[in-house]
Amino acid sequence: MTGDVAVLGAGMHPWGKWGRSFVEYGVTAARAALADAGLEWRDIGSVVGADTVRGGYPGYVAGATFAKALGWQGTRVTSVYAACASGAQAIATARAQILAGLADVVLVVGADAAPKGFFRPAGGDRPDDPDWLRFRVLGATNPTYFGLYARRRMAVHGDTLEDFAQVKVKNAALGARNPYARYRRAVTAEEVAASAVVADPLRLLDICATSDGGAALVLAGLDFARRHGAGDAVRIRAVSTVTPRFPNTVLDLPDIATDSAVAVPPTPETFRESIARAAYEEAGVGPEDLSLAEVYDLSTALELQWYEDLGLCGAGEAVKLLRDGSTAPGGRIPVNPSGGLASFGEAVPAQAIAQVCELTWQLRGSAGDRQVPGARVGMTVNQGLFGHGSAVVAVR
Incomplete structure (x- = not known):
């Protein structure tokens, strides 16, 4: 192409x-x-x-x-x-x-x-900065809205704390095999449950670090x-950097009462779904063609949300993929074989590039004991503040 x-x-x-x-x-x-x-x-x-x-x-x-x-x-x-x-x-x-x-x-x-700690707005008081507004007006630091996403999944789809813990268990086991990861130790679900509560229901080991x-x-x-x-x-076949579509104008919080969608009929897809769709359309592939995906797991609950946003399953079905091993090594569509942000933490300008590094090694067949057998098509996704989409499709 x-x-x-x-x-x-x-x-x-x-x-x-x-x-x-x-x-x-x-x-x-x-x-x-x-x-x-x-x-x-x-x-x-x-x-x-x-x-x-x-x-x-x-x-x-x-x-x-x-x-x-x-x-x-x-x-x-x-x-x-x-x-x-x-x-x-x-x-x-x-x-x-x-x-x-x-x-x-x-x-x-x-x-x-x-x-150290969660990210703060750069440059002091900046009332035109979405991060500053979110922190100062809503009191919603990053872990707070990670917790909102998690609570919404629990209420709407029936996800459990045990499901969230299993995402960390999966990713930590893979990060332990990655020489570039910050955290290179497998963890158990019991360790996740025993870690400190940061933003209920999420524990410390549910949330990625800064790195x-x-x-x-x-x-x-x-x-x-x-x-x-x-x-x-x-080869890189597609790069999606799309913005949201009206009326889905709230970029960082779930569809709660602040969303303009309460007064306007909702669009058929969320912003994150539109990021993925644009990449699929440009690359001429679909979810069924993917060999693996690297997704932006700021929290364990958010990784599950990406399964649905990527079209790997229907709404509310993410935990089924997790529970049956579909997103684990050897599964139908391994997710975050690098270990994800759970194992790396956020180094913001590097992370979307690092995702493509992992795709490159996987598609070459040189990922060592993280290797997804026969990998031919891979996709990365994350989401930048203030309406910055991010997805890459790579093929071999």
Whole structure:
């Protein structure tokens, strides 16, 4: 397909709390991706950096920051910010440059050095910032609205605390096999239940942490890939960065009384469903074609919601997939074989790129003891604040 671009290289800096600059994490990931691609820094025609608002001025101009750190060589640079969707926006920008003929090969980099605890709005009091409004007006920090999602699933679909715990058990077992994960220890459902209550009904082990980390990709046009001897490389076939449709204008909370949908007939799909649909349509595939998916598991309950939003099952049927092992290794559609954010935590500009790194390794068949046998089509999804969609489909 004319919209395909090749993934020649994928690289990461391990997630953790290292206490160093995001630049170090991004450069490490970039050099790993270049080595994986068999290319030199001087071969890169463009750098697209995913921004981090926590990195001061260098974080706001991440493309140039990474280019400088790697060594000025005249490359084109772009910097992108889209909250949790920054990495996908960076991939979309790189792909557009390649398809437009502006560069043969593009380096995409995202990295973050996150503060301890849940994220706070950057820059002090900012009444135009949705995070600031949510925190100060609603009192709804991130764990609070994760808890709202969980309570809604329990009330509407009958999900249980035990179901949520099993999501963590699944992902922790996979993260234990991933050398880049921050948390590399299997946990039991009993350990999840015994962890501290953070936002009822969610426990500490139901919620992802904040982390340091970095991820990078080397993308290229198909002609360049063939000349480079990589004609069979993994290909990115679709990138969805859509926005919501009226009347679904509340982006971060469930459809409770604040949603404009109470006064207007609802649209046939939620924002997250529309993110997935746009990716499927562009790629020419459907849920039935997926070999695996990497989803944005800010909480255990939210992973279950993504099963339904991706069309892997009908509304309210996510726990059935979980309980029968369909989303576990060896199941019909393994979800988060990387270990997910449950094992990594959030390094915001890096996470959507890291998801595509995992797809790349899985579709190459090089994911070691996390490998999904015969993987041919993979999809990533997450959602950025203020209406930033994020989904990528990769094929082999």
